[in-house]
Amino acid sequence: MRIALLAGDGIGPEITAEAVKILKAVVSQEIEFDEALIGGAAWKVTGSPLPEETLKLCKNSDAILFGSVGDPECDHLERALRPEQAILGLRKELDLFANLRPARLFPELQAESPLKENIVTGTDLMIVRELTGDVYFGTPRGQRKDDQNRREGFDTMRYNEDEVKRIARIGFETARSRSGNLCSIDKSNVLETSQLWRTVVLEIAQEYPDVELSHMYVDNAAMQLVRAPDQFDVIVTGNLFGDILSDLASACVGSIGLLPSASLNSEGKGLYEPIHGSAPDIAGLGKANPLATILSGAMMLRYSLKREADADRIEKAVSTALEKGARTADLGGKMTTSEMGNAVLAALN
Ligand SMILES: NC(=O)c1ccc[n+]([C@@H]2O[C@H](COP(=O)([O-])OP(=O)(O)OC[C@H]3O[C@@H](n4cnc5c(N)ncnc54)[C@H](O)[C@@H]3O)[C@@H](O)[C@H]2O)c1
Numbered sequence: 001m002r003i004a005l006l007a008g009d010g011i012g013p014e015i016t017a018e019a020v021k022i023l024k025a026v027v028s029q030e031i032e033f034d035e036a037l038i039g040g041a042a043w044k045v046t047g048s049p050l051p052e053e054t055l056k057l058c059k060n061s062d063a064i065l066f067g068s069v070g071d072p073e074c075d076h077l078e079r080a081l082r083p084e085q086a087i088l089g090l091r092k093e094l095d096l097f098a099n100l101r102p103a104r105l106f107p108e109l110q111a112e113s114p115l116k117e118n119i120v121t122g123t124d125l126m127i128v129r130e131l132t133g134d135v136y137f138g139t140p141r142g143q144r145k146d147d148q149n150r151r152e153g154f155d156t157m158r159y160n161e162d163e164v165k166r167i168a169r170i171g172f173e174t175a176r177s178r179s180g181n182l183c184s185i186d187k188s189n190v191l192e193t194s195q196l197w198r199t200v201v202l203e204i205a206q207e208y209p210d211v212e213l214s215h216m217y218v219d220n221a222a223m224q225l226v227r228a229p230d231q232f233d234v235i236v237t238g239n240l241f242g243d244i245l246s247d248l249a250s251a252c253v254g255s256i257g258l259l260p261s262a263s264l265n266s267e268g269k270g271l272y273e274p275i276h277g278s279a280p281d282i283a284g285l286g287k288a289n290p291l292a293t294i295l296s297g298a299m300m301l302r303y304s305l306k307r308e309a310d311a312d313r314i315e316k317a318v319s320t321a322l323e324k325g326a327r328t329a330d331l332g333g334k335m336t337t338s339e340m341g342n343a344v345l346a347a348l349n
Pocket residue numbers: 011015067068069070071072084087256257258273274275276277278279280281282287288289290292330
């Protein structure tokens with residue numbers, strides 16, 4: 001198994017190092033990592049945030065383990081050169097349209113959630129986020145002068161029916177493999193894009209009569225996630241709403257440092273990354289929680305490498321480490337990034 005390892009910027013190198021440590025311990029000689037430059041780190045060396053060589057490596061790998069991109073030193077760059085374009089480019093180039101973002105409360109972390117115990121208990125949901133369409137990729141976009149010579153920024157929110165159909169099917173299939181409940185989140189009371197989304201989701205629902213489908217507007221969904229997160233099982237939503245709701249869900253279950261993700265295409269190719277970013281405020285300080293990346297490694301074993309038992313082993317080790325009190329700063333503790341990695345390593349059995 002050859003894994004493309006893209007550490008990236010900020011805390012990326014610190015958190016991926018811990019995930020690699022765990023993956024090597026679990027899968028031993030059968031896994032090899034090929035490192036490549038990505039994001040601001042790549043731009044500084046090559047002039048591009050997503051060098052051709054990195055893209056080629058990703059295309060030829062069995063899976064991709066990704067840290068994070070984003071560097072304040074690059075904030076002034078034109079959009080095409082910004083580190084964030086690297087992850088957007090990878091998603092588009094590899095057609096990684098299906099983004100799975102599980103948010104589950106580890107019972108050991110009940111006290112770390114900002115929500116009251118009786119509200120957060122039982123939270124275990126899966127956000128299925130569309131990842132290659134929406135306002136992220138719509139054209140035209142840009143900045144211009146309006147008819148009164150004022151500066152104006154504009155983006156285009158768009159989905160075609162095929163894009164909605166394929167992510168809706170992933171949502172229904174995911175619901176079928178869990179509790180059989182799917183909530184589609186949109187803003188169809190205002191947006192044409194969402195109106196089409198809802199129409200198409202309802203059409204695809206005909207193929208899944210065994211799945212209970214509901215719809216919710218995104219503003220209400222944000223409120224409901226805080227008020228009663230356990231009402232959700234599988235959520236399917238567009239790129240922008242999924243981005244926002246997944247950060248929100250991560251806070252409900254204790255920390256953004258906990259949420260992993262899998263980004264998949266229709267051939268089963270997968271990129272695995274924490275949902276958080278490069279956290280420039282704590283980069284290089286050994287404060288980052290590596291669990292989201294370690295759990296992304298588990299998702300990689302499950303979805304791309306078909307090693308379910310090994311994935312379970314990692315997830316159990318994370319639970320055990322937390323049970324024994326392992327806590328980084330975001331969880332109210334004092335452990336460093338590598339101490340947390342070592343706690344998971346020690347809990348593997
Ligand atoms: N997929 C990605 O690579 C990705 C995702 C989100 C943001 N970004 C980029 O990251 C940069 C910073 O963005 P931001 O500050 O809005 O979001 P962020 O997710 O990097 O950080 C938000 C807050 O959460 C904390 N945090 C994040 N991950 C953590 C972890 N593992 N352990 C402990 N605390 C953690 C940070 O310290 C910060 O206070 C920007 O350049 C942004 O574009 C990249």
